[in-house]
Amino acid sequence: xxxxxxxxxxxxxxxxxxxxxxxxxxxxxxxxxxxxxxxxxxxxxxxxxxxxxxxxxxxxxxxxxxxxxxxxxxxxxxxxxxxxxxxxxxxxxxxxxxxxxxxxxxxxxxxxxxxxxxxxxxxxxxxxxxxxxxxxxxxxxxxxxxxxxxxxxxxxxxxxxxxxxxxxxxxxxxxxxxxxxxxxxxxxxxxxxxxxxxxxxxxxxxxxxxxxxxxxxxxxxxxxxxxxxxxxxxxxxxxxxxxxxxxxxxxxxxxxxxxxxxxxxxxxxxxxxxxxxxxxxxxxxxxxxxxxxxxxxxxxxxxxxxxxxxxxxxxxxxxxxxxxxxxxxxxxxxxxxxxxxxxxxxxxxxxxx
Amino acid sequence: xxxxxxxxxxxxxxxxxxxxxxxxxxxxxxxxxxxxxxxxxxxxxxxxxxxxxxxxxxxxxxxxxxxxxxxxxxxxxxxxxxxxxxxxxxxxxxxxxxxxxxxxxxxxxxxxxxxxxxxxxxxxxxxxxxxxxxxxxxxxxxxxxxxxxxxxxxxxxxxxxxxxxxxxxxxxxxxxxxxxxxxxxxxxxxxxxxxxxxxxxxxxxxxxxxxxxxxxxxxxxxxxxxxxxxxxxxxxxxxxxxxxxxxxxxxxxxxxxxxxxxxxxxxxxxxxxxxxxxxxxxxxxxxxxxxxxxxxxxxxxxxxxxxxxxxxxxxxxxxxxxxxxxxxxxxxxxxxxxxxxxxxxxxxxxxxx
Numbered sequence: 248x249x250x251x252x253x254x255x256x257x258x259x260x261x262x263x264x265x266x267x268x269x270x271x272x273x274x275x276x277x278x279x280x281x282x283x284x285x286x287x288x289x290x291x292x293x294x295x296x297x298x299x300x301x302x303x304x305x306x307x308x309x310x311x312x313x314x315x316x317x318x319x320x321x322x323x324x325x326x327x328x329x330x331x332x333x334x335x336x337x338x339x340x341x342x343x344x345x346x347x348x349x350x351x352x353x354x355x356x357x358x359x360x361x362x363x364x365x366x367x368x369x370x371x372x373x374x375x376x377x378x379x380x381x382x383x384x385x386x387x388x389x390x391x392x393x394x395x396x397x398x399x400x401x402x403x404x405x406x407x408x409x410x411x412x413x414x415x416x417x418x419x420x421x422x423x424x425x426x427x428x429x430x431x432x433x434x435x436x437x438x439x440x441x442x443x444x445x446x447x448x449x450x451x452x453x454x455x456x457x458x459x460x461x462x463x464x465x466x467x468x469x470x471x472x473x474x475x476x477x478x479x480x481x482x483x484x485x486x487x488x489x490x491x492x493x494x495x496x497x498x499x500x501x502x503x504x505x506x507x508x509x510x511x512x513x514x515x516x517x518x519x520x521x522x523x524x525x526x527x528x529x530x531x532x533x534x535x536x537x538x539x540x541x542x543x544x545x546x547x548x549x550x551x552x553x554x555x556x557x558x559x560x561x562x563x564x565x566x567x568x569x570x571x572x573x574x575x576x577x578x579x580x581x582x583x584x585x586x587x588x589x590x591x592x593x594x595x596x597x598x599x600x
Numbered sequence: 601x602x603x604x605x606x607x608x609x610x611x612x613x614x615x616x617x618x619x620x621x622x623x624x625x626x627x628x629x630x631x632x633x634x635x636x637x638x639x640x641x642x643x644x645x646x647x648x649x650x651x652x653x654x655x656x657x658x659x660x661x662x663x664x665x666x667x668x669x670x671x672x673x674x675x676x677x678x679x680x681x682x683x684x685x686x687x688x689x690x691x692x693x694x695x696x697x698x699x700x701x702x703x704x705x706x707x708x709x710x711x712x713x714x715x716x717x718x719x720x721x722x723x724x725x726x727x728x729x730x731x732x733x734x735x736x737x738x739x740x741x742x743x744x745x746x747x748x749x750x751x752x753x754x755x756x757x758x759x760x761x762x763x764x765x766x767x768x769x770x771x772x773x774x775x776x777x778x779x780x781x782x783x784x785x786x787x788x789x790x791x792x793x794x795x796x797x798x799x800x801x802x803x804x805x806x807x808x809x810x811x812x813x814x815x816x817x818x819x820x821x822x823x824x825x826x827x828x829x830x831x832x833x834x835x836x837x838x839x840x841x842x843x844x845x846x847x848x849x850x851x852x853x854x855x856x857x858x859x860x861x862x863x864x865x866x867x868x869x870x871x872x873x874x875x876x877x878x879x880x881x882x883x884x885x886x887x888x889x890x891x892x893x894x895x896x897x898x899x900x901x902x903x904x905x906x907x908x909x910x911x912x913x914x915x916x917x918x919x920x921x922x923x924x925x926x927x928x929x930x931x932x933x934x935x936x937x938x939x940x941x942x943x944x945x946x947x948x949x950x951x952x953x
Binding site for chain 1 (some may be wrong): 793927
């Protein structure tokens with residue numbers, strides 16, 4: 248069931264078409280096929296495919312090259328497909344995070360045949376899951392040449408306002424152990440799930456920091472995102488795992504973040520599962536400041552982790568800029584305003600044309 | 601890979617052979633095949649198969665009929681297969697619960713060609729899981745004629761001592777709900793797993809009753825046997841389920857037990873998943889008292905739920921009597937003493953020959 252994408256249709260229509268191609272992390276082949284096929288019909292672009300990541304580049308020999316990046320995947324379906332349009336809003340899974348931004352990127356790729364800077368568009372997979380599966384990370388490891396540039400725009404939802412920096416993210420399992428026994432003779436065993444009450448109590452009483460950097464306030468968070476335990480309906484469980492996600496201000500390193508988690512869960516077993524560093528807002532860098540000025544001047548902090556951090560680690564200044572309210576990302580009722588899709592495209596086109 | 605069982609070998613050898621046929625609940629076809637094939641070679645038995653339950657009956661026209669029952673399934677594998685013998689003990693999954701008892705039943709079935717009472721042997725599946733899957737329950741519903749009798753011996757581990765009555769068991773899900781959001785903007789959501797801390801706190805502070813009945817003391821218990829929650833590694837979870845198992849004294853009805861659980865978890869959502877009543881010890885019934893006297897006189901309370909309750913509900917007096925320490929049931933290191941296998945067989949043989 249291959250889907251054909253028309254990149255000449257207006258950005259809002261294209262957004263709805265992208266939402267209607269289900270692309271939960273790990274299931275991006277259909278959308279990547281559609282994106283690859285659509286871009287391949289434009290002779291000003293060289294298109295390459297890397298797993299379910301699609302790269303399209305102009306090769307005009309300009310003095311500077313800009314990277315525009317967006318992920319194709321979404322969090323799991325939550326009774327929010329297909330797309331639905333009403334009152335100038337596009338509702339549906341991924342509408343906000345981040346098919347509106349992908350639509351803007353695809354429209355620019357198709358229509359900017361003579362940009363003032365060379366452009367590299369990257370549409371990639373597995374952003375919403377463990378860092379090690381991230382398509383952009385894979386590309387950075389295998390084909391760093393394809394990511395070269397003087398500046399990157401990551402089109403994550405940011406209310407069509409420049410968001411600078413991003414928080415780091417770390418996932419740990421906090422594990423409690425017990426001893427199995429028949430639940431009818433519970434005094435012979437130790438219940439690992441009951442012991443996890445301590446983990447949840449510490450999470451509930453935790454006071455996250457608010458950290459000011461370059462005039463922006465980053466707001467940390469510590470949350471259980473998963474819990475599992477149990478052997479059978481009549482057996483005292485000998486293990487319980489709480490998966491905890493820590494979002495930390497970019498002034499804290501990954502090592503410092505993990506040390507903090509070990510402190511919070513002192514006396515408990517903590518296993519590091521996944522980690523990605525934050526990125527300082529870098530508002531003092533000329534490229535970031537110039538871009539922000541070109542598209543409107545206002546700058547906000549980014550709470551969520553985005554691949555801005557990955558570009559920062561590669562030495563490429565980067566910002567988030569895209570349609571949609573980031574507070575709606577990953578919610579059942581996420582939507583993106585048509586007006587922001589149009590505004591982002593107009594401002595980027597003015598900057599690049 | 602069909603296995604041939606030799607019912608003329610000594611009970612301990614037969615027990616080890618039964619342990620070595622893995623038969624975790626739901627996977628009993630191999631052991632049921634072996635049991636059915638072995639029993640079918642004896643002309644004094646009529647053998648019938650019902651799913652993975654095998655029934656063998658004598659038809660001598662005796663005045664009374666006795667039912668001897670044992671389940672073929674075990675709890676999940678826990679690095680305790682194959683069987684291992686040392687110092688007069690048989691170690692391995694199901695050795696205690698209850699392949700030692702099954703071996704005794706099979707040996708009696710094969711060798712008691714002229715018992716003083718007619719006998720019905722029932723070897724059944726899915727005792728260790730939800731009551732609705734229980735093979736004996738299925739038989740009681742579909743072929744109650746096959747379970748007729750004046751008295752039943754359920755060969756659950758009881759230290760080769762008569763255990764009377766059994767506790768009831770009930771499983772409920774206690775559910776906490778929240779609201780999904782991106783974990784980087786946790787203040788937009790409500791974390792259902794954090795809310796489950798209240799469920800675990802109530803379980804930890806719960807004081808189970810000790811209930812005296814007919815001179816026996818029943819010891820209740822309330823334990824989490826499973827917990828689950830989580831949507832994705834970067835999403836605040838909107839639901840968490842704690843599966844709770846309540847073991848209650850046989851003087852409490854199922855309705856009373858559920859009312860008690862609703863009280864314990866007052867203010868929380870409680871869903872009934874599975875329930876089975878207890879059975880009063882019934883030591884005043886002549887059949888139970890006579891059997892206890894015949895095999896040794898001592899009587900203990902049964903903490904675990906067993907199908908004694910099912911026979912009681914069918915109007916058939918029943919007791920637990922089998923080799924193995926019930927406190928070892930469902931533990932990783934369960935074992936059964938060879939001496940108890942031999943003693944149970946000897947005493948039952950003396951009563952029935």
